[in-house]
Amino acid sequence: MTKTKIIPVGPYHPLQEEPELFKLYCEGETVKDIKWETGYNHRGIEKLSESKSFDQVFFLVERICGICSTSHPFAFANCMEEIADVEPTNRAKYIRSIIGELERLHSHYLWVGLAGHFLGYNTVWMWAWKYREPILDLFEIISGNRNSYAMFRIGGVRRDINAEQIKLIRKAMSDLKKKNELLTGAVMDDPVIHARTKGVGILTKQDVMDYAAVGPTARASGWEIDVRRDDPYAAYDMVDWKVITAEEGDVFAKAEVRLLENFESIKIIEQCLDGLEKEPEGDIQIKVKEIPEGIGTGHAEAPRGEVFHFVKTDGTNSPVRHKIRAPSYVNIATFKKACVGQTISDATISLAAVDPCYCCTERLAYAYDYGTQKKLFDGNQLVELSQKKTEEIRKTHKL
Amino acid sequence: MDKETLIENIKNQFPVDIIDTSVIKDKRVLAEANSASIINISEYLIKTLGLRFIIASAYHTKAGIEILYHFSDDKSGNILNIHVVLPIEKPEIESLANMIPGANWIEREMHEILGITFKNHPEPEKLISEGNWAEGVYPYRKNFKS
Numbered sequence: 281m282t283k284t285k286i287i288p289v290g291p292y293h294p295l296q297e298e299p300e301l302f303k304l305y306c307e308g309e310t311v312k313d314i315k316w317e318t319g320y321n322h323r324g325i326e327k328l329s330e331s332k333s334f335d336q337v338f339f340l341v342e343r344i345c346g347i348c349s350t351s352h353p354f355a356f357a358n359c360m361e362e363i364a365d366v367e368p369t370n371r372a373k374y375i376r377s378i379i380g381e382l383e384r385l386h387s388h389y390l391w392v393g394l395a396g397h398f399l400g401y402n403t404v405w406m407w408a409w410k411y412r413e414p415i416l417d418l419f420e421i422i423s424g425n426r427n428s429y430a431m432f433r434i435g436g437v438r439r440d441i442n443a444e445q446i447k448l449i450r451k452a453m454s455d456l457k458k459k460n461e462l463l464t465g466a467v468m469d470d471p472v473i474h475a476r477t478k479g480v481g482i483l484t485k486q487d488v489m490d491y492a493a494v495g496p497t498a499r500a501s502g503w504e505i506d507v508r509r510d511d512p513y514a515a516y517d518m519v520d521w522k523v524i525t526a527e528e529g530d531v532f533a534k535a536e537v538r539l540l541e542n543f544e545s546i547k548i549i550e551q552c553l554d555g556l557e558k559e560p561e562g563d564i565q566i567k568v569k570e571i572p573e574g575i576g577t578g579h580a581e582a583p584r585g586e587v588f589h590f591v592k593t594d595g596t597n598s599p600v601r602h603k604i605r606a607p608s609y610v611n612i613a614t615f616k617k618a619c620v621g622q623t624i625s626d627a628t629i630s631l632a633a634v635d636p637c638y639c640c641t642e643r644l645a646y647a648y649d650y651g652t653q654k655k656l657f658d659g660n661q662l663v664e665l666s667q668k669k670t671e672e673i674r675k676t677h678k679l
Numbered sequence: 680m681d682k683e684t685l686i687e688n689i690k691n692q693f694p695v696d697i698i699d700t701s702v703i704k705d706k707r708v709l710a711e712a713n714s715a716s717i718i719n720i721s722e723y724l725i726k727t728l729g730l731r732f733i734i735a736s737a738y739h740t741k742a743g744i745e746i747l748y749h750f751s752d753d754k755s756g757n758i759l760n761i762h763v764v765l766p767i768e769k770p771e772i773e774s775l776a777n778m779i780p781g782a783n784w785i786e787r788e789m790h791e792i793l794g795i796t797f798k799n800h801p802e803p804e805k806l807i808s809e810g811n812w813a814e815g816v817y818p819y820r821k822n823f824k825s
Binding site for chain 2: 318322324326327362365489490491492493505510511512574575577579586588590592600601603605609610613616
């Protein structure tokens with residue numbers, strides 16, 4: 281009889297924004313089932329939001345995610361502006377889109393780097409993270425912070441982007457275009473990456489629709505949804521860009537979608553800068569006197585997919601109910617489809633493929649024999665297992 | 680599908696179970712529904728009209744426990760909110776998770792924070808409060824004292 285072993289991946293790190301525990305139920309090398317546990321660090325942000333004023337909620341929701349910190353204020357601003365029935369100025373809209381797209385760029389590079397590391401491509405990791413640095417520098421120049429930019433408010437943005445900064449962003453984008461071409465070529469033409477990621481962790485279109493997955497996870501399986509196009513907000517309907525999709529639904533398709541989306545983000549930023557130059561400087565916010573009673577639903581396309589905020593107000597200065605749905609909440613559930621049937625060495629990259637802010641929890645992973653409770657692997661060994669598989673493919677094909 | 684067609688479709692399909700409809704704002708529609716028919720309504724929205732389940736938001740008011748099921752029509756950008764009210768004495772509703780696996784977690788979460796019972800849920804285990812919270816204490820109810 282085959283013995284079932286459980287491999288827990290995660291969690292228990294209070295500093296990580298998304299502590300999570302995956303239990304991989306394995307028979308031999310094959311993953312037979314996966315279960316998920318959370319709540320180790322439930323921060324009660326929805327409840328906390330009810331005790332804050334609307335202006336304070338922006339700072340609270342900005343701290344939900346450390347990597348895509350602007351996507352929650354973005355969705356919350358859309359939501360509150362729906363209730364208050366106001367529309368920001370064009371200049372504010374352009375600035376919002378620039379911040380949103382810069383964030384998508386740095387988040388996608390972060391993912392490409394991590395995915396490279398999991399696969400044993402540390403050069404890809406170093407390259408991607410090197411290219412990410414100038415984007416963080418731009419954030420520091422614009423907002424004073426490399427992360428948590430505090431740019432959003434109801435009715436506009438807090439800081440303007442001046443002519444000098446526009447020049448710097450333009451220069452950074454033109455540099456980045458060449459680097460992105462190099463990186464995209466290196467990743468998409470590599471036969472070993474093909475061997476490790478093609479046909480691995482497949483999600484069919486029906487799978488992503490059933491699990492209501494969003495973002496690159498959905499788009500890589502041929503489901504063409506993108507809030508920026510479907511329900512345009514900020515300046516996304518004022519610029520020309522296209523939604524990137526792939527049909528295969530495997531890890532490679534998800535990488536492809538993200539890498540090609542980077543080109544679209546650069547295109548959007550450049551057009552927004554053109555728009556910004558035509559708008560009067562300093563016209564970045566309108567006054568919103570009060571928030572009436574009502575309900576609002578705001579969403580925004582974060583790097584990982586749709587962020588959704590629902591707010592119910594009663595005419596006071598705080599939300600009565602604030603529901604937040606981050607994209608990982610629906611994307612992580614697809615692991616059940618993506619990982620079952622895979623080998624343990626492919627499970628690492630299949631789990632990482634939906635970009636679930638995984639880097640820190642990964643270090644705390646370990647595996648043990650279900651029967652004897654004897655430790656089998658820890659997190660580093662799981663990554664090593666994945667890297668070893670790449671090495672074997674390289675050797676077999678003499679690459 | 681524009682929002683007028685969307686409203687007309689659900690009204691025609693469920694003349695009794697859709698109690699009222701209103702347009703909150705451009706691209707935002709609210710429909711009051713009978714909680715007993717949530718399965719049929721959701722099935723029609725997803726399988727026939729091709730809408731996407733976004734999430735559900737639940738909250739405690741004087742009327743009882745209210746749930747808003749948010750659906751998105753990605754082709755037009757419309758968001759349809761299906762509103763149901765459950766009595767506070769017995770907040771019970773049929774689970775959507777058998778039909779929409781994406782509703783599995785949010786229903787378990789709503790059970791833990793507000794004490795709503797989702798009938799026939801395929802995996803009625805705790806999601807966020809395993810080992811952390813006292814039984815029968817629902818922190819998102821308005822009478823909860825921390």
